[in-house]
Amino acid sequence: MEFLLNTLTRQLKGKILLNEPLSKHTWLNVGGPAEILFIPKDLDDLKNFLNHKPDNVPFYIIGGGSNLLVRDGGIKGIVIKLDSPYFRQISLSKQTLICSAGVKNTSLKKFLIQNQIGGLEFLCSIPGTLGGSIKTNAGCFGQSISDVLESATVINAEGQIKTVSNKQFNFSYRSSNFPPDWIIISLTLKADHGDPNQIEQKLKEQMLYRKSNQPYNAKTAGSTFKNPQGQKAWQLIKLSGCENLTIGGAKLSEKHCNFMINTGNATANDLETLGNMIIERVKQKTGITLEWEIQRLGQKDEVSD
Ligand SMILES: Cc1cc2nc3c(=O)[nH]c(=O)nc-3n(C[C@H](O)[C@H](O)[C@H](O)COP(=O)(O)OP(=O)(O)OC[C@H]3O[C@@H](n4cnc5c(N)ncnc54)[C@H](O)[C@@H]3O)c2cc1C
Missing domain, CATH: 3.30.465.10 (Uridine Diphospho-n-acetylenolpyruvylglucosamine Reductase; domain 3)
Structure with missing residues (x-):
């Protein structure tokens, strides 16, 4: 990665950050580091990056991080964020x-x-x-x-x-x-x-x-699950007795139980485990399988497995 970083730094005009904590870039405020976070200066810079990037290094694009649950082990490869004035x-x-x-x-x-x-x-x-x-x-x-x-x-x-x-x-x-x-x-x-x-x-x-009606100024990523056809995810969560479940620092919002909240010290693993537990309980109670609306990406931290 050091070699790639040096090459990219020479070729690109935008910001390149090594081991950048993605918790700083997600609303849930969790997530391990991106090996490299690249903020292209403009479209030419982004194009240049894509033309020179080695095929074996994966890349991911993130926006405002408001729909993301980045796992604690972070993201191997390059994360791109269109956060320069050119892209605004x-x-x-x-x-x-x-x-x-x-x-x-x-x-x-x-x-x-x-x-x-x-x-x-x-x-x-x-x-x-x-x-x-x-x-x-x-x-x-x-x-x-x-x-x-x-x-x-x-x-x-x-x-x-x-x-x-x-x-x-x-x-x-x-x-x-x-x-x-x-x-x-x-x-x-x-x-x-x-x-x-x-x-x-x-x-x-x-x-x-x-x-x-929704948590405001909270560490959340919006609706945790999609509404199944003809149903409301929050009603299924309530019906299955999940609204008061907590794991570590992860809980559901008291205002809207389809919003998962990081109360301050949650890990990505806490949040994902809570979500998966809800899916299981709702399935057992109602026969309906909830589908994540939050996009989950990255690697699990070996310690939290
Ligand atoms: C309090 C709160 C309320 C919310 N309410 C709603 C709501 O009412 N309705 C709703 O739909 N969502 C809601 N959300 C979820 C979220 O805001 C939306 O999904 C939003 O569109 C995500 O945009 P983002 O830039 O933050 O994307 P991110 O969360 O950064 O990424 C989301 C997905 O988009 C991809 N992506 C991001 N940028 C690009 C790009 N330039 N090119 C290609 N792919 C890209 C990412 O790879 C990822 O897969 C809410 C979230 C919060 C925190």
């Missing part, structure tokens, strides 16, 4: 909004009000980045990114750039057929005209709803 641009073109993948959903708010764009308010209350919203077809308040996405520009592992239409992602509830080696660079969203007062009002109402 927003522009308006005719009836569309063009956003770089690293744009934080929350930072859309001001732009929507100033430019009188309606229909995208729901995105602003989802933590994380626009790039991170595609894989799981993120959504809330009755809308998903698939309802407002026209196309996305992606770069693949070979450094080839292409534009992918909404249809090609084959979106469904919290899912898409997104290949693991694609990196979203930017998204084109529908931008309908909206009244700025109504936009502001909607944004306020949605934020208020979240603050009253």
Whole structure:
């Protein structure tokens, strides 16, 4: 890795961090280190990296880390994060909004009000980045990114750039057929005209709803499990008597029991074990198998096995 690090440092312009703790980059605040964390300066830098990266070194892309449970043993290989100003641009073109993948959903708010764009308010209350919203077809308040996405520009592992239409992602509830080696660079969203007062009002109402019904300012990664068809995951969790389960520093939110919380000293293993225990108990009680909505990645720490 040292050799690779030196080579990359010579060839690339962005930030390269060795053994970077991923707990610093995830909302759950857990996770071992990335062998290398690369923050490309711009698209050329990212392309250059993909063209020079040895085939035997895996790479992973992360966004705001709001949907991630990185295991305690960390991630072998290279983790890429589109966190430089180049990847945080927003522009308006005719009836569309063009956003770089690293744009934080929350930072859309001001732009929507100033430019009188309606229909995208729901995105602003989802933590994380626009790039991170595609894989799981993120959504809330009755809308998903698939309802407002026209196309996305992606770069693949070979450094080839292409534009992918909404249809090609084959979106469904919290899912898409997104290949693991694609990196979203930017998204084109529908931008309908909206009244700025109504936009502001909607944004306020949605934020208020979240603050009253979901954990706020907590170490969480959003919904732990997807809602099975015609069912609510939180109801199944309650019905199976799991809402008060705790493991180490991992527990379920008192406000919404489908949100797992790191109370402060949880390990990734605590959180994953709690999740798996819930899956087992819900299956025993109801016959339904809950599916993780949180993306889990990385290696288990040998000590915690
Ligand atoms: C308090 C809270 C509330 C939440 N509420 C909701 C909600 O209402 N609805 C909802 O859908 N989700 C919700 N979430 C989950 C999360 O915010 C969303 O899934 C969000 O879209 C993840 O974006 P991110 O940038 O943080 O991605 P990450 O968590 O970093 O990554 C998520 C996935 O996207 C991939 N990814 C990230 N960036 C890129 C990129 N540029 N190119 C390709 N792949 C990429 C990663 O590899 C990973 O597989 C919530 C989370 C929290 C903490």
